[in-house]
Amino acid sequence: MVERNIKYLDNISLDEIKGFGEKRLSSFKKYGINNISNLLRFFPRKHIDRSQISKISSITSEISKEITILGEVTDVSVFTTKTRLRIATLIIKDDTGLIRAKWFGPQYIETRFKKDDSVAISGIPDVKKTGSIEFKNATIEKFSDLEELNETGSLIPIYPKIEGLSSTIIRKGIKEALRRTPKMEDFVTNKELSEYKITDRTSSYKNIHFPETIKDYEEARNRLAFDEFLYLQSIFKEIKETYSKKQTGIKHSINKDTLNYFGEKIPFDLTKSQKKVINEIFKDMSNEFPMKRLLQGDVGSGKTIVAAAAVYATINSLHQAVLMAPTEVLAEQHFTSLSQILIFNDIEIHLLTSSVTDRDKIMQTINEGIPALIIGTHALIQDNVKFKNLGLAIIDEQQRFGVEQRKKLTSDLKDTPHQLVMTATPIPRTAALAIYGDLDLSVIDELPPGRKSINSILLEGRTEDTEEIYKTCEKHLENNSQIFVVCPFIEESEKLDIKAAENVYKQYKEKFKNYRVEILHGKISSDEKEEIMKNMNTNNIDILISTVVIEVGIDIPNASLMIIESAERFGLNQLHQLRGRVGRGEKKSDCIFHITDGKDMETITEVGNKRLKAIVENNDGFKLSEIDLQIRGEGKVTGTSQSGMSDLKIADIRYDYDILQLSKKYFENNITSKNNALIQEEAKILFPNFGKVEDST
Ligand code: ADP
Ligand code: MG
Helix, strand or coil, X not given: CCCECHHHHHCCEHHHCCCCCHXXXXXXXXXXXXXXXXXXXXXXXXXXXXXXXXXXXXXXXXXXXXXXXEEEEEEEEEEECCCCCEEEEEEEEEXXXXXXXXXXXXXXXXXXXXXXXXXXXXXXXXXXXXXXXXXXXXXXXXXXXXXXXXHCCCXXXXXXXXXXXCHHHHHHHHHHHHHCCCCECCCCCXXXXXXXXXXXXXXXXXXXXXXXXXXXXXXHHHHHHHHHHHHHHHHHHHHXXXXXXXXXXXXXXXXXXXXXXXXXXXXXXXXXXXXXXXXXXHHHHCCCCCCEEEEEECCCCCHHHHHHHHHHHHHHCCCEEEEECCCHHXXXXXXXXXXXXXXXXXXXXXXXXXXXXXXHHHHHHHHHCCCCXXXXXXXXXXXXXXXXXXXXXEECCHHHCCHHHHHHHHCCCCCXXXXXXXXXXXXXXXXXXXXXXXXXXXXXXXXXXXXXXXXXXXXXXXXHHHHHHHHXXXXXXXXXXEEEEECCCCCCCHHHHHHHHHHHXXXXXXXXXXXXXXXXXXXXXHHHHHXXXXXXXXXXXXXXXXXXXXXXXXXXXXXXXXXXXXHHHCCHHHHHHHHCCCCCCCCCCEEEEECCCCCCCXXXXXXXXXXXXXXXXXXXXXXXXXXXXXXXXXXCCCCCCCCCCCCCCCCCCCCCHHHHHHHHHHHHHCCCHHHHHHHHHHHHXXXXXXXXXXXXX
């Protein structure tokens, strides 16, 4: 049998498919479907399971999974509520009864269906107390003739809407395309197919459309997702190779003793994980190809000391190092703690933020290429800052910076410095970055020893809740511990944020007269900020009220209580970051998530409600990040994304983590120049835009 590949199919125009007239062809073309390969890769958005077809009379309130009804439309109506929400209603009957189906929002169901249409409607039925049955935002399909249903297998594919084409026509076209593709070329050998427990491409392209069982469909989907991850890896490998050939990096002199010596000089023992990532970084840095590495570790996992090791190695081999942080407060803190950590090596360290006035000495150091560490904020990427001898650029909390800002730090330099970007925002986003972007990944997956887990408390907005908070404060204060109170950010206005923080500040000052209460926000001068952080560090402040400026990075081991005001407004990763500000020392720590006064779990938004439940139930940033994506992803109705040609079509980095891992394993172990050539060829045809955008942050 002749094997076909994507390149071949990409050259067969749709015109060659029987039964497609001008009008239909132009509808397809408008949607970007021009050839057989495009058509085969126009994936169904779902399947109707024929075995789940029910008669209306058999629906009971016990049914909690999706069923399908075949019937006829008997009435179409539309209604707009006072809040301008459009509700379209269809009444559908079969020979045993009738149901009502409603769609909320502008889906224009009423223009697509009329009385007497034969339809299949799928969804989870809602049986009212009165016995009437309702479907909400169900999937609905028109069937011109029910005969067609009998030609299809037990799972009927339903396609995304294309203006001017029914699913029936699309199905016919795809069947014809499949008929012309009796066998697909496969870059995975039969032996590898069984080793990796994946299915072949010929059956995958058939079963993604016309599977016999759900299992067939899933296997097909997994294989096609596996391939998409291979495309990504193959393209990024190529990009990386060209990049490292083009750029000349700096070979630092690092040997075994470098880490040993560093390890001896710091105040604690490095965790196994920290040692592992430092070794990865050192290995990269002793190579002339510039490192581009993403260091990921949950809040409090100890990324700073890893950065310090890299800085030490850089300066030790007589180069400059720079560390850029997203806020002044954080830059100052890094300045303080790195000065302490690196004190043993007599390293020159400077702080450069927009509020540093005495710049001459710093500029001289930078311009003359004197080996030193420069720590700062965006001020580091101003035009007049020109490093002469930069060997390492570190970016902390990289999710806070744009790609351009990151690039600016290292562009214009003849020798490309090694780059280390650090983040606490965990996989799967990071996994995406690591393969979408051309970064290598290092992960710290353990916390330093002796960490006590943080007790999370959820409180609502009643008066008793506020009393409870004050009581908890008393307890911590009596224990000579420090407290953070973080105030909500109110929409986009910094002014309102500050006002809210000032109100809270007044309340606490009033309530805790015998304690030192301070306030920190964006409009406070940097001298004062520095003073406040110093006082916080030396336990000269008991309660620090602040806007979200302390969200990232701040490290005060004696702080054991975090109170987050209007917690329902914060994102899940942000809540986790904030909670991570406590539980850093020996003391047992609490974090209170406080809902806005007057509100409770019932009256806040559904998303807010879910986020709060998730944060009190989970302590693991990895897990939380996944939940966050799920919460956000819920708005998405379809299973596969069809948007934009540069996106993956079938694989979803958020949910297909296992397939990604499998695909990575294959790419590492089984790739040959021959199959890589095939993969690349396909990747470039199917995803011409891959790699053109560096990454999506
Ligand atoms: P993050 O990864 O969130 O940036 P930090 O680097 O600020 O975390 O580290 C958090 C705290 O843990 C700091 O007080 C740091 O001194 C401490 N720490 C880091 N590594 C270790 C270790 N191996 N043993 C003990 N404490 C550590
Ligand atoms: Mg940090």
